[in-house]
Each structure stands twice: as C-alpha cells, then as structure tokens.
Amino acid sequence: MSAISLLCIVILAGCSGQTIPVEEGGTAAVQPALSGANLSKGPLSFPTGFMTSVKTYGAVGDGVTDDTAAIQKALSDGRSNASGDYYGVPKALYFPPGTYLVSNTLQWVGCCVTLQGSGSSSSIIRLAPDSGGFNNTSAPKPMILTPLGNQSFRQNVWDLGLTIGSGNPGATAITYVSNNIGSIHNVFVKSEDGKGHAGIDLTQHYAGPLMIRNTEIQGFDVGIDLQNAEYSATMEGITLTSQNIAGIRNSNQLINIRGLTSTNKVPAITNSGGFVVLLDGTLSGGVATVPAIETDNTMFVRNVSSSGYEATLQDTSTSTPTLHKGTLTHLVVGTPSTLTGTASSTNGLDLAVQETPSFTSTSLSDWAVFTPKWYGDTSGLQTVLNSGKHTVYFPFAAYFSYNEADVTVPDTVDRIVGFSSVVNTGAGTNGGGIRFVVTSNSTQPLIIEQFGYGIKIDHRGSRPVVLKDAFITNYESYPGAGKLFLEDIGINSFNIQKGQQAFVRQLDNEISATKISNLGGSLWILGLKTEKAGTVINTASGGQTELLGGLIYPAVPVSSSQPAFISTDAQTSYIYKESVYCSGCGYSIQVQETRSGVTQEITSPNNKSFRMPLFVGYK
Template sequence: MRATISVISLLCLLVMVGCSGQTIPVADGGTAAPQPLSLSGATLSGTLTFPAGFMTSVKSYGAVGDGVTDDTAAIQSALSDGRSNATEDYNGLPKALYFPPGTYLVSNTLQWNGCCVTLQGSGSSSSIIRLAPSSSGFNNSSAPKPLIQTPKGNQSFRQSIWDLGFSVGSGNPGATALSYVSNNVGSIHDVLIKSEDGTGHAGIDLTRQWAGPMMIRNTEVQGFDVGIDLKNAEYSITMEGITLQNQNIAGIRNSNQAISVRGLTSTNKVPALTNTGGFVILLDGSLSGGVDTVSAIQTNSNLFLRNVSSSGYEATLQDSSTSTPTLTKGTISHLVVGTPSTLTGTINTIGLNLAVQETPSFTSSSLTDWAVFTPKWYGDTSGLQAVLNSGKHTVYFPFGQYFSSNETDVTVPDTVDRIVGFSSVVNLGSGTNGGGIRFVVTSNSSQPLIIEQFGYGIKIDHRGSRPIVLKDAHINNYAAYAGAGKLFLEDIGISGLTVQKGQQVWARQLDNELNGTKISNLGASLWIFGLKTEAAGTVINTTSGGKTELLGSLIYPSTSVPTSQAAFISTDAQVSYMYKESVYCSGCGYAIQVQETRSGVTKSITSPNSNPFRMPLFIGYK
C-alpha cells in the first residue's frame, strides 16, 4: 500500500506560502513529554595548558602578543608559510598554529590559501586577536571587511578556530570578526567574539559560498549588527551552546540555509533569530531583553521549536509563512512551521523526543598526565602501544603528518581517557587493510574514551561497553560490535556508520558521503542533530526495534538516484525526521522519501525526483 503526497502538499512544503494550517502550536499533544531545558549558551573556560612543542607557535614567526606591537605581518607570515599557491590541494599538508597567551594586535585581514588550517588558542580570555581601533578599510559598513577570512568553499575542508578571543576595536563599523567557511568537518568552538563599541557588520559571517557542513559550539558574540549571518542553501550548519548579546539587527540572520541550533541564549532588543526561506531547528532557547514591538523569532519558512522561551518581546514567534501571519506568545514546548507527515494516521508534532546526553569531555590539569607519541621515522608506529600502556591519562600526537602503510592495531587500556591528534593526519598506505591506525576498545569501563582532532587516518573498533567520544575528526572507519557502549559523535566526517542493537548514540554535525546505505541502525537509540549527506543510497535504515530521531539535515544526492531507492527506511522501528533535500539535476532526488514497514505492510511517501523536497517533520509508528 502506497501513500503519495499530493502536488498541493508538496508545493506547501517547498514554498511555505499560501497554504493553510501550517503553523501548529501544541500545548497538549504528543505521546512523549518534552525534555526539560538542558543546555544554555556558551560557558567559556580559563587558560588552557599544553605540552611544549605540541604545535608551532606564531611567536616563532615574530608575533609578540603584547597588545601594542602590530603583529599583522608576523601572523600573516605564519599563515602563508608553505602556502603560496591558492589553487593547490593542501589536504595532505595541514597547518596548525598556536597562539600562546597574549593580545595580538592586527590592522588588516588575516587569510590563507587552501584547506585544513587550525588556529589554536590557550583560551578565549587569554589568547586574543584584536583589531586595532579605526583600522584602514574597516570603516564602511556597506563594504564589510573581515578580521579573519578562511578560503571559500566547497573544498575548504577542516578549517578550525578553537579557544581564541576576537576583539574589534572601536571605530571599525565595517568589520566582520570571522568570515568563515569550512566543509565536511571544521568548527569554531570555545570562542568569544566582541565589538568594543558595539558596531561592526557581523561576528561570524557564513554568507560566502559555500559554508558547511560545519559546527559552531560554545561560542559567544557580543555586539555587531548581526551575531551570526547565514545566506546560502548549501550546506548545513550545526550550533550548540551559543550566547548572543546586544546585536543591532538580529542575533542570528538566516536566509535559505539549513541550520540546527541547540542551547541558544540571546539578550537582545532586536530579534534573536530571523529565518527567510531557510530550514531551522531550534531546541532549548532562552531569548530575553526584547521590546514589545518586536518578536523574538521571525520566520516565513520551515521551523521547528522545542523548549523555547522569551521575555520582553511582543511574542516568541512571528510566523508569516502563510497568508495569515500568526503570533505565538510565551514558552513554546514544541511547534512546527510546516505540515507534519505520517503513514500511521496519527500526527504528533513533537517528534520522537529521545533523551539527550551532553558530549563528555576530559581535561588534565597536570602535564605529567600526558604521554607523547614520537615515531622514530616517518611511518614508524611500533612504539604507539607502549605509549598507550604508559599509565598516562592523555596520549597526544604533536601536530604533523604521520604514516602507517600497514594498518597498525593498538588496544586502548582503561588508563587512557583521551587521545588527541592536534589536527594531525595519518596518511594511509597500500599495505594491510589500507594502512592507518586502528584503536581497539575492548574495555567495559564506564569512563568515556575521547578520541579527537585527527584530519584522517583513524579507525575505531568498539568491542566493549566503554563509551567512546569522537570529536573534530574525519574517521576512516568505525566498527561497532555486539555489546558496544555509548557513542558520541561531534563534528565528524565518516563514510558509512552502523550502530548495534542496544547502543545509545548521540551525533552532532555528522557528514556522511558514502555511495550506499549511509547509516544503519540495527536496534540502537540514535539521535542526530545536524546531518549532511552526498551521493545516492539510503540515508538511514532503521530496523530491529531501533529508534532514530533526525533533527535537521541536508540531503544532497548530487547524482542520479535509482527510483526504487528510498531516502529513509524503517522496519518495525520508531523514527522521526526533519530534513531538506537539494536537487539540481533531473532524477537527482529521491522518488521515495520515506518507506515504513510495520508487521509486513509497507507504506511510502513519494515525491518528484527532479524537484527539491522538504520534510518539516515525519512521525513514524510509535
């Protein structure tokens, strides 16, 4: 039996104007109770300590960091070193620069060629890049000029800005702090951005082509016309733990982009969020400081809210997606702008609403708890197991390029809590299993193991119940076995992911471009906040009583998709999905959006496979 969305309904989903009954505020509905507010805005920490030689310091290029000396030329020299060709592929030649504690005064845009650059500070209040007051070229608000500018997309991979403060001195009304693009993997995290006199174009500008998929987390923006500015339909942006204060036009201004935001704290007289033509998920928002002539959130397009409150504003939400605009006041437990879909005949507008756990972290206060992996030569991995067995809590790879022609399998003991690559890459070879390093986790410890900051070359065997956290990395392979423990993914690129029955998985900003079934849920509880895919193949297949909740996704096949292939499949499982699909060529979309089988009976939602598609909310069998 097949259920097909009508042409009228499809147009409503695509255009979101002129269709009745699309704003559905719910005070009493849903079989699941809404989760309590569990995440607020940014919580920025103090000074971080790193081992000597973990990364090249900008001071080795002559930067002073005294807040008086102009460090522009020195920092630009560090960024340009070895990167003279703007068209060269630097994927295998990453760059990482450390900014020790200090204030680095600059007077011009800092930029670089190629992908894969990390700017690492010692903390947002201790390592500060400051634009000098009234700097030349930053005075025109109609011609913005950035303090930091990454290369444009869509191969601007792994551009990361971590643990830094950015301060724009007074008299720079045309300044943008970060004009940022990263693709597939890359993040801004633990960052404070402020305008000293409140003026400036934007704190974070994501309007150049093509920003995302990438992540912004634990970040605060003070001042500027717009806190975070977004424009393009491609690609997706995931944000978590965001604080916005004292913007002049909007906290977040989104046009056309798919964004997922969780834990937004906004203190503003202007709207906290405007959404024009985009697809927005907002969970856990506290929007205060408003005035009674302005709504906190303004939208004319798809939007999903859960646990969002406002104070001072005319309303929490102003929805103009239909011919009759509506206002929704007070705390919104859950609300959909768009038409939810189901194949079971019962609509609820909250989604699966799985419980959310925060991503664990581990920091060691003493460098005596750190152990360094130092190869004897390029390609030597023989000493890695001994380093892991040293009893130290943190094992680190100083930033660089490593190599393993034959796959190196090492077992991670309970004593290791964190393995950090500091943006290193592990180049693969043609030997056993294609080379790389495979970390085998057999432990049943309850202490999470964190593996983070590797460009590529890392594989994981999850054989025990010990929780694993993967962050800020491209993981070449993750294999879960029966009995595998919790899995946390944060700003991760991966080709294919299978999770096992009984597992609990939380993924934030996940990029998966496998040509085939991208994610297989074999009975796990799977929560995904921000997903981007490419190539043909089923996006998520959920079976065996599994639960899958997808909150925000950009599905971008970019190639012909067989008409028999469904984007989302569930068989005797519980699911809810929110996503948009981009289609730019004939037959490059999914003819079957959702296929659900229950007790041997299969039903489907279909759509023209040459047209883009939006799913504001699909509710599977519950």
C-alpha cells in the same frame, strides 16, 4: 556539546582528572534545557612542542605591537600552492596567552588550518581601532578570512577571543567557510563599540557543513549571518547579546541550533527562506513591538521561551501572519507528515539527550607523547598507550602508516588527541592507517579527537567512545558496544548495534551506500549532511532514530526504488531538506515505513528539492 563539557576540551592548569558524567538514555517527554555559552577563559596548558607558536614568526602579543605581518607570515609559510590542495599537509598555529593587535585581514591559502588559542579571554586577536578599510558598512571587511569555495576542509578556530576595536563599523570578526567538518568553539567575539557588520559571517559559498559551539558574540549588526542553500551549520551552546539588527540572520540556509541564549532588543532569529531547527532557547531583553523570532519558512521549535518581546515567534509563512506567545514546548512551521495517523504530529520522537563527555588530566605530567622513530613508524604506539598516562597525544604533524597498525586502548587511557594531525595511509595491510581497538567494559568514556583522517575504530566493549573534530576512516561496532558520541565528524558507513545508544552532532557522510544502519539501538542526530545515492538511515528491529536537521544532497542520479529513509518495525522521526539540481538526482521515495509486514511510502518528484518539516513514525 554542552557548555560544561567544552571547558575541558583542552587541558586546564590545575584541573583535576575527570570525565563529565552522562545520564541514562531513553524517551523523555521533557528534556533538560541547554543554556548558551560557558566559556573557558584560560590560560589553558599544553605540552611543550604540541604545535608551532605564532611567536616563532615574530608575533609579540603585547597588545601594542602590530602583529599583522608576523601572523600573516605564519599563515603563509609553506602555502604557495595556488590550487589550494593542502588536504594531506595541514597547518596548525598556536596563539600563546596575549593580545595580538592586527590592522588588516588575516587570510591563508588552502584547507585544513587550525588556529588554537589558550582560552577565550587569554589569547585575543584584536583589530586596532580605526583600522584602514574597515569603515565602509556597504563593503564589509573581515579581520579573519578563511578560504572560500567547497574544498575549504577542516578550518578550525578554537579557544580564542576575537575583538574589533572601536571605529570599525564595516568590520566582520571572521568570514568563515569550512566544508564537511570544521568548527569554531570556545570563542568570544566582541565589538568594543557595538558596531560592525557581523561577528561570524557565513554568507559566502559554500559554508558548511560545519559546527559552532560554546561561542559568545557581543555587539555587531548581526551576531551570525547566513545565506545560500548549501550547505548547513550546526550550533550548540551559543550566547548572543546587544546586536543591532538580529542575533542570527538566516536566508535560505539549513541551521540546527541547540542551547541558544539571546539578550537583545532586536529579534534573536530572523529566517527568510531558510530551514531552522531550534531546541532550548532563552530569548530575553526584547521590546513589545518586536517578536523574538521572525520566520517566513520552515522551522521546528522545541522548548523556547521569550521575555519582553511582542511574541516568541511570528510566522509569516502563510497569507495570515500568526503570533505565538509564551513558552513554545514544540511548534512546527510547515506541515508535519505521518503514515499511520496515530503518531504525535508536532514533537517528534523526543529522545533523551546526553552531552558529549570531555576529559581533563590532572597535570601535564599525566600526558604521554607518541614520537615515531621515522616517518611511517608506529611500532612504539602500543607502548605509549600502555604507559599508564591518561592522555596520549600526537604533536601536530603528518604521520604515516603503510600497513594498518592495530593497537588496543587500555582502561588507563581516557583521551587520545591528535592536535589536527593527519595519518597518511599506504597500500599495505587493510589500506594502512591506525586502528584503535576498544575492548574495555569500563564506564569511563574514551575520547579520540582532532585527527584529520587515517583513524579507524573497533568498538567491541561496552566502554563509551567519543569521536570529535575528525574524519574517521572506519568505525566498526560489535554486539554489546557501548555508547557512541560523534561531534563534528566526517565518516563512512557505520552501524548502531541493538541496544547501543548514539548521540551525534554535525555529521558528514558522502558514501554511495546505506550511510547509517540502526540495527535496534537509539540514535539521536543534530545536524546531518549527506552526498551521493544510497539510503540515508535504515532503522530496524525496534530501533529508535531521531534526526533533527538534515541536508540530503545526492548530487547524482538516484534509483527510483531507493528510499532516502527506511524503517522496519521501528520508531523514527525526521526533520530534513533535500537539495536537487538535476533531473533524477533526488529521491523518489522519501520515507519507507514497514510495520508488521505492511509497507507505506511518502514519495516526491525526483527532479525537485524537497522539505520535510517533521515526519513522525510509529511511537
């Protein structure tokens, strides 16, 4: 997501109604660079009752009163199930404008919690100076701790400032795990005295797949700290300044970054054993004895510059270290692959990228609320959609639809927001849930966001559709469907139609079947994680697919005849790694490419992990 579009994820007071424009797609040799974070400071305006406020539990937010107990009470309310199974009963808390002083770790039980602020400089959680337990650099302690493990789904931190007061050298602003989907966005993380372990700590099992976007970190030993092979992190619009050891320190993780601005004397990125995709980086402030990037393993770099440093990148992956200086238009650390011998081996398909659109309403009077008459009532939803309002919202809650509710979205609606709600489904018609049908040919994008699950989409018209911060139960496209934008999304199998363009950031798919079928469109992906067997992407009929950073994790036996990636008379490039932990639980055929009836394959042992630094198909 672009830094500009993030300004309008939530409604700004007095902001005029608009959608961030997008440009036409295609193939381009040089992409416009994306810079780092462009934070929305706030205060952001929300409709009354959209979410429960922490002030309901006694938090004051005056910067003087210790709000630790009140905020912890809010986080713990209704969270007594030791199993941590809260998939169908999510929790969301609003931090109105103010500074919330805390003196101990804030934490909770179970998945699916959203902390929603009113802007990165408007709603601030601040660790008091010299707080007890935060002074031991050998035993870092977080101000915010999400649940750990691999069922910590949909943990979100949005539109907040996280500040560490002076005298807390062992503090981490947030130790963060979210699985499948979940994001930190429009967040400003700061150490007041520059000390502290990390701004964002992703070193716990099993962080990701997740997204960090439009986020700025000042100070700390490390801005973003990562390790462990599973799962992955996708970042877009990141600013790092004044770290003491490294801006980003990565060990073993797959990370995908677009739009990194770093001002540091230490390396912007250190990569030890990991796999890094970096697009659009401006790395400045360095010293002549230190490289901007240090790596001993796989990297793909495109459009990255440095100033002040010894070199832009130091590659120690071989016995002879190599320094790469100046602007790196494109560089692969690793061995690229191709089956034709005629394709470029260092840059991939290089599709033109479009930023995710966002919509802002003119005022809160332009919002329409969906209020069911009872749990399970959806009869009034079409009337709300037809109200002429530009934003339709579901106040945070658990909704229910026993029979599938099919509603048509008119041109007047530009945004449907669920505020982290879920739609529980029944055993009725089509398995229940809410299906939004888009038949319009409007050029104005339709944004549907912040639903835990229970939402289905029929994309029938040429109107662009944006889906973000959600698990989408079903997305069906039809011939003539417009552009599709997916951002921090879990989804089942879906198709890209011939001529359709799709732009994807942080996608999770865990279905035992072909996961994505590109039937002749243009598909650009930054960050993909899959589980279970089945072809990951099948591209045909002149389609274009560019995958920039994928974690393929079957976790079950895979048929020896099942390719991970298939292309037939199409143009493709892939960057990914495969994790394999049992015999036969990997793909024997990594890439299968057919051109004019001739099929070639790249194979690998199906009992060992595999890395693809870059595969370039026909261009």
